[in-house]
Amino acid sequence: MSGESITLGELERDALTEIVNIGVSRAASSLRKMIGDQVLLSVPSIEVVSQRRAARLISEREITDLVAVRQDFSGPFSGRALLIFPETNSLELVHAVTGGDVAIEDLVEMESEALCETGNIILNACLATMANMLKRSLTMTLPEVLRGSSASLFDVTAETSEKSLVLFLYIDFAVRSRDIRGYIAMIMDLPSLEILKDLLDEFIARVVGDDA
Amino acid sequence: MVTPRNFGSVSAAAGASGTWDWDIRREILHIDEHFADLYGLQPEAARAGLPTSIFFQAIHPDDRPRIRIAVAGLLAGAELFAKDFRIVTAAGAVLWMHGRGHCHLSDNDEPLRFTGLLVDITERKRAEEKLRIAQSAGGIGSFEYIDGFATVTVSGEFCRLLGLHPAPVLPVQTINGVLLDDTAPLVPGPGDTRIPESVDAEFRIARSDDGEERWIARRGEIIHEGAGFRLVGVIYDVTAAKRQEAELREWSDRLESRVAEEVAIRQQAEEALRQAQKMEAVGQLTGGIAHDFNNLLMAVMSSLTLLRKRLPADPATDRLLDSAMQGAERGAALTQRMLAFARRQDLTSERVDISALVTGMRELVERTLGPAWTLNLLFDENLPFVLADSNQLEMAVLNLAVNARDAMPQGGTIIVSARLCHDGSARHVRLRPEPYIALSVIDHGEGMDEITLARATEPFFTTKGVGKGTGLGLSMIHGLAEQLGGGFTLHSVLGEGTEATLLLPVASAGSLPVKAQQTPADIVADLPSLKILAVDDDGLILMNTVALLEDLGHEVLEAGSGQEALELIGENPDLNLLITDQAMPKMTGTQLADLVTLEHANLPIILASGYSELPEGCQPRIVRLGKPFTQEMLEQAIIQAMRSAAQPA
Numbered sequence: 001m002s003g004e005s006i007t008l009g010e011l012e013r014d015a016l017t018e019i020v021n022i023g024v025s026r027a028a029s030s031l032r033k034m035i036g037d038q039v040l041l042s043v044p045s046i047e048v049v050s051q052r053r054a055a056r057l058i059s060e061r062e063i064t065d066l067v068a069v070r071q072d073f074s075g076p077f078s079g080r081a082l083l084i085f086p087e088t089n090s091l092e093l094v095h096a097v098t099g100g101d102v103a104i105e106d107l108v109e110m111e112s113e114a115l116c117e118t119g120n121i122i123l124n125a126c127l128a129t130m131a132n133m134l135k136r137s138l139t140m141t142l143p144e145v146l147r148g149s150s151a152s153l154f155d156v157t158a159e160t161s162e163k164s165l166v167l168f169l170y171i172d173f174a175v176r177s178r179d180i181r182g183y184i185a186m187i188m189d190l191p192s193l194e195i196l197k198d199l200l201d202e203f204i205a206r207v208v209g210d211d212a
Numbered sequence: 213m214v215t216p217r218n219f220g221s222v223s224a225a226a227g228a229s230g231t232w233d234w235d236i237r238r239e240i241l242h243i244d245e246h247f248a249d250l251y252g253l254q255p256e257a258a259r260a261g262l263p264t265s266i267f268f269q270a271i272h273p274d275d276r277p278r279i280r281i282a283v284a285g286l287l288a289g290a291e292l293f294a295k296d297f298r299i300v301t302a303a304g305a306v307l308w309m310h311g312r313g314h315c316h317l318s319d320n321d322e323p324l325r326f327t328g329l330l331v332d333i334t335e336r337k338r339a340e341e342k343l344r345i346a347q348s349a350g351g352i353g354s355f356e357y358i359d360g361f362a363t364v365t366v367s368g369e370f371c372r373l374l375g376l377h378p379a380p381v382l383p384v385q386t387i388n389g390v391l392l393d394d395t396a397p398l399v400p401g402p403g404d405t406r407i408p409e410s411v412d413a414e415f416r417i418a419r420s421d422d423g424e425e426r427w428i429a430r431r432g433e434i435i436h437e438g439a440g441f442r443l444v445g446v447i448y449d450v451t452a453a454k455r456q457e458a459e460l461r462e463w464s465d466r467l468e469s470r471v472a473e474e475v476a477i478r479q480q481a482e483e484a485l486r487q488a489q490k491m492e493a494v495g496q497l498t499g500g501i502a503h504d505f506n507n508l509l510m511a512v513m514s515s516l517t518l519l520r521k522r523l524p525a526d527p528a529t530d531r532l533l534d535s536a537m538q539g540a541e542r543g544a545a546l547t548q549r550m551l552a553f554a555r556r557q558d559l560t561s562e563r564v565d566i567s568a569l570v571t572g573m574r575e576l577v578e579r580t581l582g583p584a585w586t587l588n589l590l591f592d593e594n595l596p597f598v599l600a601d602s603n604q605l606e607m608a609v610l611n612l613a614v615n616a617r618d619a620m621p622q623g624g625t626i627i628v629s630a631r632l633c634h635d636g637s638a639r640h641v642r643l644r645p646e647p648y649i650a651l652s653v654i655d656h657g658e659g660m661d662e663i664t665l666a667r668a669t670e671p672f673f674t675t676k677g678v679g680k681g682t683g684l685g686l687s688m689i690h691g692l693a694e695q696l697g698g699g700f701t702l703h704s705v706l707g708e709g710t711e712a713t714l715l716l717p718v719a720s721a722g723s724l725p726v727k728a729q730q731t732p733a734d735i736v737a738d739l740p741s742l743k744i745l746a747v748d749d750d751g752l753i754l755m756n757t758v759a760l761l762e763d764l765g766h767e768v769l770e771a772g773s774g775q776e777a778l779e780l781i782g783e784n785p786d787l788n789l790l791i792t793d794q795a796m797p798k799m800t801g802t803q804l805a806d807l808v809t810l811e812h813a814n815l816p817i818i819l820a821s822g823y824s825e826l827p828e829g830c831q832p833r834i835v836r837l838g839k840p841f842t843q844e845m846l847e848q849a850i851i852q853a854m855r856s857a858a859q860p861a
Binding site: 011014015018019021022025026028029045057086129132133180181204207208209 | 278280282284289290291292315317362363377379
């Protein structure tokens with residue numbers, strides 16, 4: 001783990017992983033209902049890294065350009081959530097979601113729409129679960145599709161200060177015989193991250209009680 | 213897998229491991245007897261149902277918070293529970309357990325039950341620990357790929373070896389992205405359904421984090437499963453071995469190039485040797501021809517001498533005799549040059565001041581060149597003397613100057629320079645690392661191409677029109693330089709000019725001007741009649757020599773070979789002098805002289821030869837007579853021989 005991830009303690013990381021896991025499980029359940037095939041969602045690996053590092057983490061894995069679904073959130077802590085796919089993957093995902101009945105030409109047409117919908121399900125599940133588990137409420141904007149390299153994706157969204165950090169969740173979407181994988185990234189500035197940390201501590205105190 | 217499973221069958225198959233069933237809505241925990249056994253609980257009480265807090269009771273305090281958080285996630289709707297943690301048994305033993313469970317949801321995604329299986333993995337943990345240590349200590353990264361999937365399960369060391377951010381699972385594309393050669397993938401992609409033939413391979417990669425080029429070896433096995441396969445293997449860094457291999461290859465390549473270089477040098481040396489051998493052969497041939505020619509000229513010259521004496525004085529015949537004699541003398545001069553090339557001419561060796569010599573002949577050279585050419589003399593000051601033959605040296609300078617003139621038909625400046633060269637070996641391969649004087653004649657004329665330059669010192673090679681040159685000039689100078697213990701170099705660039713340089717050894721301070729023995733001019737031709745034995749294998753020469761001797765008033769015996777001569781000496785004890793040719797078949801003049809000396813140590817001997825070099829071991833008392841000789845030279849040699857016999861050293 002990189003030195004930048006010291007912002008979160010081990011238990012805090014566990015707690016956040018678990019919370020996101022709940023959200024991802026819900027999203028997977030929804031996806032499974034949509035795709036009707038075996039979907040394997042890995043337990044998310046969580047890191048708090050700089051935007052530059054986040055961009056490298058993805059570019060290390062993905063050679064092609066990327067497609068991202070973006071939703072901004074605000075509340076006690078605010079930021080931006082991204083669901084990122086390799087571009088070559090997005091049609092596969094849309095194809096899987098639409099059940100293979102739709103012709104390829106039509107797929108391209110409805111790709112953005114379908115991606116927005118898929119992104120909304122997954123991001124909503126994660127954010128809503130986080131809000132719920134941390135006993136706070138978050139408001140979210142409508143999803144929006146972005147395209148570009150990993151660097152441009154993170155630069156595009158880097159309107160906050162240079163020091164803004166990324167809560168980076170890597171989730172492997174493995175669907176047998178389909179090359180589908182994706183990443184979830186939450187970009188938060190330091191004050192938001194501090195608040196998230198406090199809220200996680202509250203959650204841990206609640207769950208662990210005297211054992212902590 | 214996330215799909216709901218038949219819980220009962222799973223736990224039955226697991227055997228001794230414990231199972232649990234957590235009723236979320238009623239908050240009751242059911243556990244089986246094995247679970248109860250591990251936790252040190254009464255099976256009866258366990259079957260009846262327990263408060264859910266019991267689940268955490270036996271968990272090691274250090275692991276408990278983490279497990280509480282995970283369970284909280286499950287109860288809130290997370291699907292999967294998969295954790296390793298320690299429990300402390302009633303007996304106090306610490307065991308590693310793997311808890312695997314999942315949440316059963318209602319149709320509305322409401323969590324209903326949390327069921328799972330608890331397996332003792334203490335042994336596995338130890339094995340894993342050993343494996344982890346083996347991997348990190350050995351620098352070995354492991355991977356497992358199931359065909360059809362886009363991802364690969366990898367170890368931390370695997371990621372480190374490729375310079376990737378450590379992750380338990382990596383996309384196939386990420387792994388193959390580090391490859392520098394696109395010949396074969398490190399891990400086959402999901403579209404690649406062909407089963408690789410072998411897992412053993414080596415790959416050149418650029419490490420993702422620092423971009424360093426490394427070599428990675430892959431080893432492993434392909435495990436067939438139905439129509440598909442699993443690829444299980446390891447990778448490790450073989451860069452050091454590869455580098456050594458490359459170094460070794462480079463060494464062997466370098467060795468090859470060095471061998472090629474040496475062969476080239478050798479070929480060059482062989483070429484130089486061949487050239488030298490050719491020159492030597494040409495020299496031998498030239499020397500041989502000149503020698504024979506010398507003999508013939510001798511016959512002509514001595515016959516002319518005698519003829520003039522015997523014919524009454526008549527201007528008409530005298531003119532004819534003069535021109536015949538001049539022709540023969542010019543022929544003799546030519547043979548001298550040929551012998552010079554063959555390094556067989558007679559040379560005097562004296563201390564010569566080069567600058568004085570060249571300055572002294574300036575007028576001669578300028579007159580020879582003509583008005584269109586300017587002579588420019590450049591000499592270092594205080595040049596040491598050289599050991600050379602001044603007459604030959606003058607001829608060489610004149611010859612070179614004429615060549616320079618001919619190279620500049622429109623006129624120009626000819627430079628004659630003399631410089632001290634401290635290390636002769638740097639200038640010419642045959643010279644020693646001692647001081648030499650470089651005497652150069654430089655023109656800015658036509659120059660020579662390489663082919664002409666290579667042949668320039670061959671005798672009879674000439675670029676001048678037929679009849680304009682003998683082709684002996686440069687070869688003679690070459691021979692002269694070598695006979696003097698020096699060297700001759702020619703540098704020429706076509707269209708730019710030529711620099712011809714004679715390298716002459718510097719005379720050491722102690723060396724005296726050594727002149728060849730010369731007959732004192734003041735010897736009076738006052739000899740009694742002698743009984744002389746003349747030996748020559750060539751009848752014509754013998755006849756002439758005899759005629760010359762008889763003309764001088766001597767009694768002459770003739771012998772055509774050394775053997776014949778020995779017999780005659782035995783028969784004539786009153787013999788006064790022996791005159792023998794040097795070059796004879798079977799017995800040479802010196803060999804004959806040695807045999808004669810055994811019996812008649814005081815018999816004066818004259819050795820007639822066209823060669824300047826006498827074989828080693830030649831007796832010092834023997835008087836040498838150069839061929840072709842005149843009657844006068846013959847007479848003086850006889851006087852010298854008789855004198856040295858009369859006054860033994």
